Amino acid sequence: MITITINDREIKLEKPVSVLEAARSAGIKIPTLCYHEQLERYGGCRLCLVEVEKMPRLQTACTLMVADGMVVRTETEQIADVRRGILEFLLINHPLDCPYCDKAGECDLQDLVEKYGPGKGRFKEKKRKVPESLQDPVIVRNMDRCIMCTRCVRMCEGLQGASAIAVINRGGHSHIEPFSSGRFDCEYCGNCVSVCPVGAIMSRLHRHSYRPWQVKEQYETVCPYCGVGCTVVTQVRDDVIKRVIPKLGSTVNNGMLCSRGRFGYEFVGSKDRLSVPLIRKNGALAEATWEEAITLVAKKLGNIKSTYGSDAVAGMASPRCTNEDNYVLQKFLRVAVGTNNVDTTARTGFAGAQSFIENIFGQGATANIISGLANSDTVMVIGGDPTTVNPILGLQIRACARRGGQVMTVGEFEGLRIFSPTKLLPRQFTETFLLEGIVTALREKKGLSGANAPLEGKIKSINVTAADVAAKSGVSEKQLAAYVDLLAAATTFSIVIGKETVQSIGGSYKLLLLAAITYLANGRVYLLSEKANEQGALDMGCAPDMLPGYRPVAYPEFTKKYGAVWHAELSEKPGLNLFEMIEAAEKGTLRAMYVMGENPVCNIPNSGRVEKAFKNLDFLIVQDIFLTETAKLADVVLPALGWGEKDGTFTNMERRIQRVKKSVQREGMEDWKIVAEIAKNMGYRMDYTKAEEVFHEIAKVSPLYRDLSYEDIEKGENIYPYKGEPLRDVKEDIQIDTSAVSAAAGKLYLKVERPLFHSGTMSTHAASLMNIYPHAVARIGAGRAKMLSLTEGDVVTVRSKAGALSLFIAIEKAGDDLSVTISNNFESKGAFRLADYTLDQVTKAPCIDAVEISIEKVTA
Amino acid sequence: MFSSAAKQEIEDIRTKYPNARAALLPTIYVAQREFGWLSSEAYDAVADLLNVPKATVRGVATFYAMYKQKPMGRHLIQLCTNVSCMILGAERLVDFLKITYGVEPGGVSPDGRFSLVIMECIGACGTAPAMLVNDDFHDNLTEKKLQEILEKYT
Structure with missing residues (x-):
């Protein structure tokens, strides 16, 4: 116990902290500018100077650690003088343009000068002028206003780990700049914007459009983009989201955001939003009333059901929609239509991988706390760059590296490059051999504990020598041994698995090998999740074989139980999964589809095939917020309320249920409400008046969410297992698919880019993200580009068996010569247009890592 | 590279x-x-x-001041114009460099041969005026001697 005295008050402290923190904990205010609770201490602004007895000079409270018996004074004549002086000095160059500056009203310097500063300055010299920099599409710099607290630089380097900005020059000439000195060309997390205490670095999105005090409402909600589920605060004026900011202390992201979360909100008020229902009349979509649309849908579905049977109808739920939306849709299909044909695009990777891992380790095996990564001593990453797929999770891996942890990768990930991970780079299509080699060597080193018999059975059958690995994969015996040594030495081990592994040929076998490594190194598994509510959609039973809470439909006891609550008889026949739906639509056995909040034409590989299959349907209903590629094919388009306009819950990849809140008012209906209206018209009543009522029912039905309420969630009873529901240990025999492919010399393969600045096609409606990443490109390694005599910006045609795309070339200095990387975010220009696939027999994920392509320059 | x-x-x-x-x-x-x-x-x-x-x-x-942030001539002249050097005619040398080689303080000669940087005392007050050409030290400079020295740097 440490006792110190501040301003004659005795303060007792458990742990040694800085004098500043001690004072703040006791409610004593000490002004600061360069101090920020998240950042490394700096002691640069000198505003926090305090008097300490027996110390000859004033001390900076932010850097001085408390010592037992210390006597500190924070408000004396001398300190007031010094503060006045410092502020006067800062104002020599800081312009007094507050009436024009967006920061006014929430500016630390303004507040401090008002409280402690001199009435006026004594300096007659001209102020330093640095022109405002508008060279960047998202961030505006006003270096006149910079007070050199370096918070932004410490944020960028120390927490974000991007190191994109630095202090340039020295003394009076110093200022903050990105490398290019113009455009930022960085990760655009905007975390520098959050920490800037003055108006030197600000967002351009809301420039001069409102004042901080005009924000009347703000809502703490969850980001709509990826599966991390960061807390964001929406600030609203006149029903427009003016700004999205993070919240210090929030559980998942603690004051940090990524580019999508911070700058991607503009899709909410986009002018491309659908607002009235559309019905296809004479081949074209025409505006209609809600009544017309809903009666038509109910009638058509009713007809198809009675003519062809319930299983001629299928539905697609959405990892972008809330749990409530998804629950109501699957209930509608199971009850009002009477089919188990319901699935989501989580099937393209996340769903299969998760159930595969859970089958080995038990339910909830992938529900691990994201911040645990930073505390792991060893993190292994494979199959995707976590800093672009799940940026905030990526930060935790960077934090692990910074704390001296081992970050190990299989493959090269740009976002981790400057953290110098220990990496293995196997030749194309030889990852499996490498992983077999690792498992063999690790088993020999660590031995088997006998805890998981089915898995150990598999591990025992794997025997690949290091020499074999070296011959096949090109990873030397020495490299492999060093890698395995690190794995064996790990005490708190985590493994992060991305979609590329899941979506590769032999994906389930790779997952088994990774599970084996996890088991041998006694670690935890993290599955990257690309969309906000992938986990939730699965929890809600949006799967052809599972009822809400993962109760198999094939077990009569469950179908009976759920049927009793829903007042209906449920089908025990497992439905069609995503890919079977496409096949059935092609064959004509599937007649109608209800697509909610999803753009399958773009988001399922081999888009051309999906498109053809959808055209073959008798009746297609698409419910969305934009007129997507899929919606354009629909017979009825139903406009829904989107994120920011409705209440509900998302469940993130940690299985944390979080509240999504309505921030702005918009005319229209939530997804669940539209579905409920249609159900009513088909003779099945769903009388929910608000999302919370739907959640009550979920909590009643699903054993996973047992008795949870919105209040419980807000109180923090929101992390799996909820209310102590025990894990179900389901160790069945492990099935694997060992398909393999070998590389053909000189061939080019398609690689799917998972960019930081886009997510699905939703982000293409956010103007700022489009400014950063404006159009689809084909990325090609510098070597290959030279071979094909391509230069940056050339237009090429990329062809595969499945289709062709015309794209601009972007040359990657460090890119490999075997692949062309294309993102799948731009409608009609997505990589999935080219991606012919085979399915993994176990995870049912599409394997798209061996799509051969050719590239040719388009001559003007 | x-x-x-x-x-x-x-x-x-x-x-x-x-x-x-x-x-x-x-x-x-x-x-x-x-x-x-x-x-x-x-x-x-x-x-x-x-x-x-x-x-x-x-x-x-x-x-740091000693790193070159802009293109420089092949040879760097660092000429002192601080008190001792100034009194003994360093400023005439600056003019001489401008007339003879077309190089101004902080600039590069048009042929890219010399860059000129004015220094604040290089510690040779006793033998002023003095300069450094690249890493070589020269003192007791006059216009004639300066030209002779510089002719060696092509």
Whole structure:
């Protein structure tokens, strides 16, 4: 116990902290500018100077650690003088343009000068002028206003780990700049914007459009983009989201955001939003009333059901929609239509991988706390760059590296490059051999504990020598041994698995090998999740074989139980999964589809095939917020309320249920409400008046969410297992698919880019993200580009068996010569247009890592 | 890109320091020598080789006065015009350089041969005026002697 005295008050402290923190904990205010609770201490602004007895000079409270018996004074004549002086000095160059500056009203310097500063300055010299920099599409710099607290630089380097900005020059000439000195060309997390205490670095999105005090409402909600589920605060004026900011202390992201979360909100008020229902009349979509649309849908579905049977109808739920939306849709299909044909695009990777891992380790095996990564001593990453797929999770891996942890990768990930991970780079299509080699060597080193018999059975059958690995994969015996040594030495081990592994040929076998490594190194598994509510959609039973809470439909006891609550008889026949739906639509056995909040034409590989299959349907209903590629094919388009306009819950990849809140008012209906209206018209009543009522029912039905309420969630009873529901240990025999492919010399393969600045096609409606990443490109390694005599910006045609795309070339200095990387975010220009696939027999994920392509320059 | 000799030199430098950041200053010197000045390519090369972020490399380099932030002549004249040198005619030498070689303080001669930087005392007051040409020291300068010396640097 440490006792110190501040301003004659005795303060007792458990742990040694800085004098500043001690004072703040006791409610004593000490002004600061360069101090920020998240950042490394700096002691640069000198505003926090305090008097300490027996110390000859004033001390900076932010850097001085408390010592037992210390006597500190924070408000004396001398300190007031010094503060006045410092502020006067800062104002020599800081312009007094507050009436024009967006920061006014929430500016630390303004507040401090008002409280402690001199009435006026004594300096007659001209102020330093640095022109405002508008060279960047998202961030505006006003270096006149910079007070050199370096918070932004410490944020960028120390927490974000991007190191994109630095202090340039020295003394009076110093200022903050990105490398290019113009455009930022960085990760655009905007975390520098959050920490800037003055108006030197600000967002351009809301420039001069409102004042901080005009924000009347703000809502703490969850980001709509990826599966991390960061807390964001929406600030609203006149029903427009003016700004999205993070919240210090929030559980998942603690004051940090990524580019999508911070700058991607503009899709909410986009002018491309659908607002009235559309019905296809004479081949074209025409505006209609809600009544017309809903009666038509109910009638058509009713007809198809009675003519062809319930299983001629299928539905697609959405990892972008809330749990409530998804629950109501699957209930509608199971009850009002009477089919188990319901699935989501989580099937393209996340769903299969998760159930595969859970089958080995038990339910909830992938529900691990994201911040645990930073505390792991060893993190292994494979199959995707976590800093672009799940940026905030990526930060935790960077934090692990910074704390001296081992970050190990299989493959090269740009976002981790400057953290110098220990990496293995196997030749194309030889990852499996490498992983077999690792498992063999690790088993020999660590031995088997006998805890998981089915898995150990598999591990025992794997025997690949290091020499074999070296011959096949090109990873030397020495490299492999060093890698395995690190794995064996790990005490708190985590493994992060991305979609590329899941979506590769032999994906389930790779997952088994990774599970084996996890088991041998006694670690935890993290599955990257690309969309906000992938986990939730699965929890809600949006799967052809599972009822809400993962109760198999094939077990009569469950179908009976759920049927009793829903007042209906449920089908025990497992439905069609995503890919079977496409096949059935092609064959004509599937007649109608209800697509909610999803753009399958773009988001399922081999888009051309999906498109053809959808055209073959008798009746297609698409419910969305934009007129997507899929919606354009629909017979009825139903406009829904989107994120920011409705209440509900998302469940993130940690299985944390979080509240999504309505921030702005918009005319229209939530997804669940539209579905409920249609159900009513088909003779099945769903009388929910608000999302919370739907959640009550979920909590009643699903054993996973047992008795949870919105209040419980807000109180923090929101992390799996909820209310102590025990894990179900389901160790069945492990099935694997060992398909393999070998590389053909000189061939080019398609690689799917998972960019930081886009997510699905939703982000293409956010103007700022489009400014950063404006159009689809084909990325090609510098070597290959030279071979094909391509230069940056050339237009090429990329062809595969499945289709062709015309794209601009972007040359990657460090890119490999075997692949062309294309993102799948731009409608009609997505990589999935080219991606012919085979399915993994176990995870049912599409394997798209061996799509051969050719590239040719388009001559003007 | 660095020549392989420069790469080797940097690798040797790297071994003398505990981490890449600590090796930045001498590495930037090598880059400056290889590229002539600290161009964007020079920064890229240092950043790639040491695996230190580009912005950080530039931040470090711009802190110091002795790194060249703009293209320089083949030879660098650092002429002192502080008190002793000034009294003994250094300013005439500045004019002479301008007339004879067309190089102004802080500038480059049109033929790219010389750069001129005015120094604040190089510690040769006893034999003023004095200058450094690249790493060579010259003192007791007169216009004639200055020209004779500079003719040796082509």
